Amino acid sequence: MATDSGALPFGARLRAAVKARVPLCVGIDPHASLLSRWGLDDDPSGVERLALTCVEAVAGEVVVVKLQSAFFERHGSAGVAVLERTIAAAKAVDLLVILDVKRGDVDSTAAAYADAYLNPSSALAADAITVSPFLGFGSLRPFFDVARAHGTGVFVLARTSNPDGDEVQGARTGAGTVAASVLSQLRDLNAGAEPMGSFGAVVGGTLAELSEDVAINGPLLVPGLGAQGATAGDVRRLLGHVWDQVLPSSSRGILAAGPAPGAVRAAVREVAASLAG
Numbered sequence: 001m002a003t004d005s006g007a008l009p010f011g012a013r014l015r016a017a018v019k020a021r022v023p024l025c026v027g028i029d030p031h032a033s034l035l036s037r038w039g040l041d042d043d044p045s046g047v048e049r050l051a052l053t054c055v056e057a058v059a060g061e062v063v064v065v066k067l068q069s070a071f072f073e074r075h076g077s078a079g080v081a082v083l084e085r086t087i088a089a090a091k092a093v094d095l096l097v098i099l100d101v102k103r104g105d106v107d108s109t110a111a112a113y114a115d116a117y118l119n120p121s122s123a124l125a126a127d128a129i130t131v132s133p134f135l136g137f138g139s140l141r142p143f144f145d146v147a148r149a150h151g152t153g154v155f156v157l158a159r160t161s162n163p164d165g166d167e168v169q170g171a172r173t174g175a176g177t178v179a180a181s182v183l184s185q186l187r188d189l190n191a192g193a194e195p196m197g198s199f200g201a202v203v204g205g206t207l208a209e210l211s212e213d214v215a216i217n218g219p220l221l222v223p224g225l226g227a228q229g230a231t232a233g234d235v236r237r238l239l240g241h242v243w244d245q246v247l248p249s250s251s252r253g254i255l256a257a258g259p260a261p262g263a264v265r266a267a268v269r270e271v272a273a274s275l276a277g
Helices: 011-019 032-037 044-058 069-073 077-092 109-119 135-150 178-190 234-245 261-276
Strands: 027-029 064-068 096-103 130-131 152-158 199-203 220-222 244-251
Touching: 011 064, 011 096, 011 152, 027 044, 032 044, 044 064, 044 069, 044 077, 044 261, 064 069, 064 077, 069 077, 069 096, 077 096, 096 109, 096 152, 109 130, 109 135, 130 135, 135 152, 135 178, 135 244, 152 178, 199 234, 220 234, 234 244, 234 261
Parallel strands: 027 064, 027 244, 064 096, 096 130, 130 152, 152 199, 199 220, 220 244
Antiparallel strands: none
């Protein structure tokens, strides 16, 4: 079903794109140490060189890239301009763009963030963004409303693998953990969507175990593959029962192969092959 803007919903576009190629998201995180490893200056020019090289290298190999906004924002307005150009370059080669911003705020502010990142009229508009539910799941309503209107998507932090995440996400409520509550509400939002909903969850690939039900009829963004220690086998062990919804993500593990585009491309193919095995 088309949205108010006439676009297919993000969930449908993502499912079709992954079936046509490979379920892998490449994270583009131009942090200082990676710039140095590539022999680039830690400035907007270096960030743009790295980001656009990555777009060139992964185009035609994967269907999704995840841009970590913070590593662009740290360079001020010039860095944000590079982020805008990187989003445009990725879309120009038919890559879906997830903008990793982890926003979450009260209604009026959340609505402004949603317009900035999910409304196609914005130069920063992506196909989907990450958000934090820990001001209350209801605080995310503006993100869902704008995404629904424009055919874009939202990934909600649910069960992340950072060491301190369990302090909140694993806290018990009357109905289970906080993470379970987040996943349940996403399941409700995605109910009846075909082939899957546009409202996904972020689930860490390095988790030792996962007790929550992650079958939400929506995409599961799974960071941690590669440099953070998760293997393709780990991700399949955790999430093999919902594999058609899983979008593993790797950034440093792939980008460390640069700066030659061919080397980055080879690293992408190696990771993709491990996921297919």
